[in-house]
Amino acid sequence: MAFWQWLTAMSQSASPAGELFAPHWPYVALALVAPLIIGLILALILKVIENIFGIKLGGGDI
Amino acid sequence: MAITLPIASHWQQILSPDLGRLAEPVHGWFYAIQPNGDLAVSLAALIVLGLCLGLLGGFFGGASGFLMAPLLNLVGHIPYNVAVGTELSTMVGTATLANLRQRGLGYIDYKLGILLILGSVIGLEIGAQLLKYLTYAGGVTLVGRKISLVQLVMTLVYGGLLAWIGSQVYREARSARQAEFADGAPGVPPLAMATRLQRVALPPLISLPMSGVEAVSLWVILGVGAVTGLLTGLLGVSGSFIRMPALIYILGIPTVVSIDTNLLNYLVLALYGAFTHSVKGNVDLLLMVILLVTTVPGYQGGGWLRKKLPGHRLQLLFAGIICAIIITMFWKVLR
Numbered sequence: 262m263a264f265w266q267w268l269t270a271m272s273q274s275a276s277p278a279g280e281l282f283a284p285h286w287p288y289v290a291l292a293l294v295a296p297l298i299i300g301l302i303l304a305l306i307l308k309v310i311e312n313i314f315g316i317k318l319g320g321g322d323i
Numbered sequence: 324m325a326i327t328l329p330i331a332s333h334w335q336q337i338l339s340p341d342l343g344r345l346a347e348p349v350h351g352w353f354y355a356i357q358p359n360g361d362l363a364v365s366l367a368a369l370i371v372l373g374l375c376l377g378l379l380g381g382f383f384g385g386a387s388g389f390l391m392a393p394l395l396n397l398v399g400h401i402p403y404n405v406a407v408g409t410e411l412s413t414m415v416g417t418a419t420l421a422n423l424r425q426r427g428l429g430y431i432d433y434k435l436g437i438l439l440i441l442g443s444v445i446g447l448e449i450g451a452q453l454l455k456y457l458t459y460a461g462g463v464t465l466v467g468r469k470i471s472l473v474q475l476v477m478t479l480v481y482g483g484l485l486a487w488i489g490s491q492v493y494r495e496a497r498s499a500r501q502a503e504f505a506d507g508a509p510g511v512p513p514l515a516m517a518t519r520l521q522r523v524a525l526p527p528l529i530s531l532p533m534s535g536v537e538a539v540s541l542w543v544i545l546g547v548g549a550v551t552g553l554l555t556g557l558l559g560v561s562g563s564f565i566r567m568p569a570l571i572y573i574l575g576i577p578t579v580v581s582i583d584t585n586l587l588n589y590l591v592l593a594l595y596g597a598f599t600h601s602v603k604g605n606v607d608l609l610l611m612v613i614l615l616v617t618t619v620p621g622y623q624g625g626g627w628l629r630k631k632l633p634g635h636r637l638q639l640l641f642a643g644i645i646c647a648i649i650i651t652m653f654w655k656v657l658r
Contacts (some may be wrong), residue, residue: 262553263649265441268329268608268609269327269329272329272330272333272607272608273333274333274604281459282333282603282604282637283606284601284602284603288601288606288608289598289601289602289609290413292597292598292600292601292606292611293412293415293597293598293601294415294508295412295608295611295612296412296413296415296419296597296611296615297415297416297419298415299416299612299615299616299647300417300418300419300420300423301419302613303416303420303615303616303619304419304420304423304424307420307424307619307623311575318626319381319622319623319625319626319627323403
């Protein structure tokens, strides 16, 4: 819950209302790092499934 | 269960300021706009949407990438700039996955890759700036109803592109069906544009020894990168469906080198796209997580189905789905 509140706060513009959006830098970093980490975890999960069930899964959307 | 998307809510309030002064919530198919302007979207709808998009991607390939932003806008009323930015952040995850899963034999032409990335980043930034301009451009009155310019322009652009993709899918399905009855392979369409571009000898000409190309105009490589980058920055698609044929047919790059170089380009482009769109406030992190963890299993399911079901009949279905989406998009604008 605290993380969600922090995430919501980070996702707000740092500039006053009515001005152009100004990002908080942790928000920018998360937009890059979070999907990278999730992609790594998903690749690992697919590898584990392949090893357990002896099947070949797809390569990933391009 | 509905979840409030902070970035989508922020832009919702900018694009439709009247919605921030409501007496009671406004309900759509799968979303609700709260009296304070916050946008709450059904979690179940987003999960089903992610799975379906993944399924279509696994079954039909890259063309389904064009569906994500329009469907996010249709289903969740998510502004187009947020849909595109979030799609690009999601693409970082899928590109990481693809690079790990499809790790080839290391046939990356780094010289070609760097030049492509250079062109792509320029095109992507132009696309992202164009989207930013549209987002801040305000609204227009259409059929007695005020609508944001970004909603109108993106509906027209996506509508046109989806119509083109739908017609290509339909033609492909029809020729595959005819080939089945004629007991032969479907014909390869002539690539007149590719042949014309191959003849461009605008200096400087460079060689690509790794790919076995003796001389190619630098401008053609940068142009291919810029066009695909523009599509990525403006529409949130990977551009592989243009980049791959362009590498093989226009530049004459061997297929194996094209695949590996495209994978590298895809990851770098996704990272830069996520960066520039997050700086502009277009990435909704929660939405990105939901899309990423649902599209990947859906993609695997789509790949499995592709092996089991007859292709051309489902291609006709896909063309029908695209047609229905186009009609719904225009209905949303005009109603």
